[in-house]
Amino acid sequence: MEPKPIDWEKLASIIETHRTRKWNLIPLLQEVQETFGYIPPESMEPIAEALNMSPAEVQGVVTFYAGFSLKPKGKCVLKVCRGTACHVKGSRSILRFVQNELGLQEGETSEDYQFTLETVACLGACFLAPTMMVNKNYFGRLNPTKVSSVLNQYGKSKEDDGSP
């Protein structure tokens, strides 16, 4: 399946609100990322032009910050914590379970753009270890049953269980 096509009108209106102010680059990129789920590479040129910068400068900022992505992500971005506290409480088996359930490795997005799987160093909720986030929601004290129900809640259909 193809990622959702870019809504050029929406992009243009985001750019317009930040036009000509170089220091607006980060907030502009954040808004584009929030709206589209990533920074479409095609948006780099119009953004650079609006802020009187070169596309290379914009690209430099996008690639510098880990929070920006140049690739479309799934509707649900899963971040499984692999920090020390979570590691001690079994985060490795949680990650393996999620990988098996979704058929994804770290950094991959499902073909239907429903899920993207990522790992992070610490979600700042160590007392809930092992933890993961789906979009902006935290889930803690995870075990396979709990992970399964979270995935179902976010639209993993029963047929997606990897069986032929």
Ligand code: FES
């Ligand atoms: S180590 Fe996992 S939330 Fe801190």
